[in-house]
Amino acid sequence: MASKILANLIVMGGGILARAFVQAYRQALANASKTGVAQETLQNTVRRASKVMTEQEARQILGVTEETAWEEILKKYDVLFEKNAKNGSFYIQSKVHRAKECLESAYQGKGQSTPS
Structure with missing residues (x-):
């Protein structure tokens, strides 16, 4: 019985943590898009990924x-x-x-x- 309760708590806690993380990530993206940081980061990522060694x-x-x-x-x-x-x-x-x-x-x- 105690293990079932503990398992439920772990699953619920994991779900809450995952939702909080997603919400924080969305808020960070919204804040970054207001300042233009998101587009600059995206451009840098694409530039790094496509960089071929000369x-x-x-x-x-x-x-x-x-x-x-x-x-x-x-x-x-x-x-x-x-x-x-x-x-x-x-x-x-x-x-x-x-x-x-x-x-x-x-x-x-x-x-x-x-x-x-």
Whole structure:
């Protein structure tokens, strides 16, 4: 009996909390739209989501130049990826991987071979 009452209290409390959260979120959106913050936030989110790594940024991440051979790029990639896999940052590791992907497509676009 006590467990049933406790379960009901938890469910009711969760529902009340969820409604309060939704109401607070709606009020925050209403306040933000009055000041233009909502549109700016939305624009920043879209800009971040659609941001594609440039070839120049990829070269900076891997520490290579335009004249660097693909084999050398792969060596740099392997070293950086492994360093961050062992004791580094997943964020940096993913940036290194994205940089390699970006340069791989750039090299393929130029008609150069990219052995995998």
